[in-house]
Amino acid sequence: MTLVEHLDAAKIEGVLERTKEPSAEVINNIIAKARLKKGLTVEEVGYLVNLKEPEQLKSLFQAARAIKWEIYGERLVFFAPLYISDFCVNDCEYCNFHSRNTALPRQKLSLDEIAKQTEFLINEGHKRILLELGEDDLNNRLDYVVEAIEKIYSVHTTKGNIRRVNVNIAATTVENYCKLKKANIGTYQLFQETYHRATYERLHKGGPKADYERQVTAHTRAYEAGLDDFGLGVLFGLYDWRYEVISLVIHAQGLEETCGVGPHTISVPRFCAADSVSYKPEHPVSDEDFLKLIAILRLAVPYTGMIISTRESPAIRKVAFQIGISQSSAGSVTTTGGYGKAAKSSQFNIHDSRSLKEVLGDVLKDKLIPSFCTACYRLGRTGGRFMELAKPGEIHKFCRPNAILTFAEYLVNYGSDGIKEMGNEVINEYLSQIEDSKIKAETEKRLALIRQGKRDLFF
16 A cells, blocks of 8 residues: 555544544553554554543653653754745745745845855854755756755854755655755655645645645655655644644654655644735644644654754743654744844744754753754764664664763853853763763763864764
8 A cells, every 4th residue: 555545534534533532541551552662553643642631641741751851862953944045836825935925025045145144054053954945946956956055065164064954845856866865965854734635735726836646755756866864744733733643653654664764853843924824724733732742743753853943932842842852943044045134024933033042041951952963964874774773762872972072062162151051061960871881981082172172073
């Protein structure tokens, strides 16, 4: 059976119907199974999305927090999006870059402008960029994307450089994915937006993105081209969040079945308003349900990294960091070429406008350690190799020391007095918790080298 057949609406609605009245015993058994970190069946996910009792929700959050900390620990990886073009031929109801928005003065950055935006992000402290642009075969050809990636990697300042570019571009061909592979990208990220076909087709009124199957099969084509590190996502609010969570799990399991690897990341953006967007979400997701779906995904796909963006408020992000999220954007701008400039019309409105440094300060208060690690990409720990380490929780052996080293480098380069004091306290706390004596000794050695001026040390 193909992925598209697995995602049949009648089948998913059938799961929701069969699981709509979960008993306390059923929920408790599912949560107990999830604690083994082996994942869940689609039917079990159906029961969890239908749970309603406060005690059940409390148990769900407790299990999600435990699994998150056992696999990904206290670390929180940070990145920033970089929009390089808002030219787009697609007509998506929820996006400010939609083709009908004739009031938007379209922009496409030159390579020099891309370099300047990259310099800004480096000087803020970022080491990872998520490249963003609209779909337009005339203005945003794949060769332009590759040149942009090469330019980003070429930029060095006194504070360092960008060490990994992840890419969020439209679904494309195997040939084009081969070009992305050669450009040395990290994760290829593409969201289905909504898995409910009728809703998808209604909200995508024109352009190549209107093809549901082209979108949902893109990751398989990327894998054929050698890209074994990919990210899934849904724009929550377009359809029933319960349906979307089940579909995400089906998609993740389908990729494992056909490619041998599941998604490295799952993103959970919620619909946000934008200047020219009149669309109102037909299935708005409450804060409680949003946190619930994060927890459910953490139980259902325990090995995956989970990403939250600045679409969410600081208060929501604070809770989400504890119960499932392992990666986050910070200091984000969703305008083409918008870093260091006055705000212009953006793809969507954000709800966390704090700088990276401000976000890090709050994270440290919660005893989480910021990470700027890119080691897995650069050492080939992607695809099947990443799965081998992430599924049993072994990835944490590398994550903790690499988080310590990359954050120590951040503190030397960018830390003010207040954040340095908090940061070093957190570093020392987690340094003491490294169980492998050899790795601990080597981490201490490398920490000393970083404080003496060495850079880019990792396991």
